[in-house]
Amino acid sequence: MLRDLAMPLSPKQITSIVEAEDAPIALWSGAVSSGKTIASLIAFLIALVAAPDQGLIVVIGRTLQTIERNIIDPLQSVSLFGPLARHVHHTTGSTTAIILGRTVHLVGASDSRSEGRIRGATIALAYVDEATLVPQSFWMMLLSRLRVGNKSRLLATTNPDGPFHWLRKDFMARADEVGLTSWHFTLDDNPSMDPGVVKRLKAQYTGLWYRRFILGEWCLAEGVVYDMWDDERHVVDILPAMQRWTCVGLDYGTVNPLSALLIGHGVDNRLYVASEYRHDSRTAHRQMTDAQYSRALQDWLAGVRHSAGTGADPQWIFVDPSAASFMTQLWSDGVPGVAKADNSVLDGIRSVSVALGSGLLSVHRSCAGLIGELPAYAWDETAAAKGDDKPLKIDDHSVDALRYALHSSAYEWRGLIRTDLKEAA
Template identity: 75%
Template structure:
């Protein structure tokens, strides 16, 4: 099977594949793009060929979509798996796949309710993608379902999380007691990685994310969330012409401040926070209605000066307006006022923080000096260390309104701007 692959394997990958055979519980952890997923998938395919006929075969991920993207798409790539890919059959959206002639059940496990999807099952072989994102209760239920004697196997991958995460405390640190075979991977363990891509990844991730996703450390979320923020690097007084008004992000507040930030795509292929609107009812001693906020946002956008345009040209129409998903009444107000392109923001907090960190760390994002609310929040936006000691990564919920608005706008458009990060920015970030 390994001879059919279309990519080289490192010594660490080959060792893990060999050692995984017969291991009841196998875990690949470490840096992003370190080759652990490819090694684990090869081990899974080998295990699949010898899995007993009785008992289910399951692949578990956070959602069906992440299973398709992270696992099935690579398995169906002839570039990666050569002729093996022709034996991987799946219809997008289906909860089963046929791999090497075996039916494989695809299980999304985004919350504790997912354990009901495997309760009562007898499982012969399981593969778990990103195990730290699977609920603890689901993982324990999955282990209890591996009931085909000594022939049952569970293979899993993960990026590191905090040092108090249950996967590290209860399994990695007790590997011998629980029968876990564990391998730690770094970027150097992936021979397929282009040196330029490695440099780009190292430049994009900073602080907590660098330690976890580049070094592969199980480390505590502590200190400033955006510790890569640098006034001399990220604050600008002059901006170029904006070839696209990418998005507005809005964090809604009545008692708390209401904040909106406008992001543009400059002709120099950088992203700019061009302007912000902020209203703090505590300072103004008056709360506003949804209709008043809608009016003020529309008036703000109509008055934004367009940089790089001769004269005093004003008024912009953003491609998207992303609103705090909990602010349903305000979104309805915007709809009623015929404001176009309004949609709920993607509100995955940690993933969103990571997107902002990538934009700042790579040097892609710059912020105009006039955005005082955002610039006042970014340096003091901090991790909740008490939550970290409980095994949770959470920022402190204080003075975060403009920071949240920025997160909404950037993370909801991450698929559009990640390709703008180029080698020149990598070099400047590494300098």
């Protein structure tokens, strides 16, 4: 099978593939783009051929879409798997695939209720993509379903999380007891990686995310969230001309402050938080209705001053998804581009960290609420000690608005990051 592959393998990848054949539970852990997924997929194909006819074969991920993107698409890539790719058949949206002639069930495991999808099943072979994102209750249920004698096997991949995450604490730290074999991968273990791509990846991550996703460390989320923030580096007094107004991120509040941030794409191919609207009912001594907020938002955008004159027309207005009534008001008032923000907290924090750490994002000095919140926005160390990465819910209105804006539009701006941005910043 290895002779059919279209890409080179590192000694670490080959070792893991060989050793995985005798491991009841095999775990590939480490940096992003380090070759661990390719090695694990090759091991999965070998295990698939040898899997007993009794019992199901399952591939598990956060959602069906992530399974298709992270597992099925690579397996169907001729540039990766050569002629083997022709034996991987899947219709987008289907919960099964045919791989090397075997039926494989694709199971999303986004929350604890997902365990019902495998309850009562007998599973011969399981592959788990991004195991730290799978609920612990689902993982434990999965282990109880691996019951084809000593022939059942579990293969999994993951990026590192906190040192107290259940996967590390209850399984990796007790490897011999639970029958787990694991391998740690770094970027240097992937012989297919272009040096320029490696350089760009290292430029995109800083702080916690650099330690986890580049160095592959299982480290604690502690201290300030945006430890790369530097007033002197990130705050600007003069904005360049804008190619376009990308979006607004809006965190809704009635008793708590409402904060809206306008993001522009400058002619220098960098992003700028160009303006901020903020209403704090406590300091203003009055609350505003949804209709009043809608009017205030439109007036604020119409009054934004910039090099080309006055007024901003953002492509999108990403609103706190819990603010359903306010979105309805905006739609009723004919405000264009209104959409629910992506409220994935950790992924959103990572998007903001990438933009700040790479030097892609700057903030205009007039955005006092955001500039005041960023340096003090901190991780909840009590939650971290329990294995959860959560920021403290204190003074987070503008930073939430920034997260909504950048993460919801990440697909538009990630391609702007160049390795020279970090070096020049």
